[in-house]
Amino acid sequence: MKIVVAQKEEIDKLSGILTESMSLDPMCLYTFGDVEQHHRYCRGFWKASLEYAFRFGTVLATEDGSGCLSLVHPGHSDFTFAELLATGFGVPLSILRFPYRQMRIALDVFPRLATLQHEILPDPHWYVLTLGVIPEEQGKGIGKGLLDRMLRIVEAAKNPVYLETETEKNVALYKKYGFEVARKIVFEKYGLDYYLMVRK
Numbered sequence: 290m291k292i293v294v295a296q297k298e299e300i301d302k303l304s305g306i307l308t309e310s311m312s313l314d315p316m317c318l319y320t321f322g323d324v325e326q327h328h329r330y331c332r333g334f335w336k337a338s339l340e341y342a343f344r345f346g347t348v349l350a351t352e353d354g355s356g357c358l359s360l361v362h363p364g365h366s367d368f369t370f371a372e373l374l375a376t377g378f379g380v381p382l383s384i385l386r387f388p389y390r391q392m393r394i395a396l397d398v399f400p401r402l403a404t405l406q407h408e409i410l411p412d413p414h415w416y417v418l419t420l421g422v423i424p425e426e427q428g429k430g431i432g433k434g435l436l437d438r439m440l441r442i443v444e445a446a447k448n449p450v451y452l453e454t455e456t457e458k459n460v461a462l463y464k465k466y467g468f469e470v471a472r473k474i475v476f477e478k479y480g481l482d483y484y485l486m487v488r489k
Contacts, residue, residue, distance in 0.1 A: 290431060292438045295350040295357065297343045303350060303357050304336035310356070310421030311335070315455045316398070319479050320391045330387050335419070337379030341368070342418055344376050349438050351431060356422035358435040363413035363448045366406065398476060402453060405485055409471045410451050415443045417452035436466050443488075450488040460484050 295303060308331055311317050312324045321327040342348050342359035350357040365372060373381065384395045406416070417439065422431045443450050452468065454460060460470060468486040475482050 290355075290434050291352040292349055292434055293352055295348040299350065300336060300339050300343070302354060303339055303348065304332055306350070306354060306357050306423055307335035307339070307419055307421045308332045309423045310427075313424065315481055319481060320394050330391065333386060334380070334383040337376070337383040338418055340376045340379045341372070345372060346416075346418070347442060349435055351434070354423075355426040356420075356431040356435055358420045358439055359418045360439055360442065361416040361418050363415055363446065366414060366416040366451070368403070394479065398479070398481070401474070402483060402485075405472060405474060406451055406453075409485060409487060410449055412448075414448050415446075415450040417450065420452075432462065436463075440466065452486050454484050454486065455482060457484075460486070463488075 308328055311331065312327050317327050317331065321330065339348060339359055342361055345365035346359060346361040348357060348359045368380065373379075384392055384399075387395060420432060420435060422435075450468070452463065454463065463486050466488065468488045470484050471487045472485045473482060474485065
């Protein structure tokens with residue numbers, strides 16, 4: 290398995306990887322209810338997220354197209370007006386294209402997560418924006434390989450690293466890489482748990 294720094298020209302392929310890999314994600318399942326609807330509406334969201342990461346970070350991918358990781362560099366995790374402008378407001382516009390119910394959920398959950406992120410880490414930090422492996426290749430060490438390569442990048446600087454995950458299985462994986470749960474937030478009306486994790 291070879292992991293490389295991805296190029297922006299690959300964004301369509303990479304957004305496809307994320308769309309496939311996130312189809313069983315708890316947030317995506319609750320919000321969209323089925324895989325087909327998720328694929329229809331979320332490919333644009335994942336593409337916009339990658340646009341942001343290419344502009345303000347690093348995107349890693351397996352050469353065989355089985356997985357990718359996007360990492361936002363310190364000083365750019367706020368998604369400021371200027372940063373969103375530089376990427377054509379792709380992330381908010383992609384959410385506004387969701388059906389009304391799904392848009393309301395996203396506009397409830399994502400800003401609350403962003404607020405908590407910067408309560409936990411107010412100073413510049415790395416942000417693992419996305420990590421996805423296509424379903425048929427999960428459990429084969431691809432996620433671990435992407436994390437290993439990511440750590441080689443972040444360890445060159447001393448800033449902490451932040452990520453969010455929704456499953457205890459992922460929490461256990463990230464703990465092996467030095468992450469600890471800084472806070473757990475429960476969105477009771479959606480039945481969603483988020484673990485906010487930091488590696489210092």
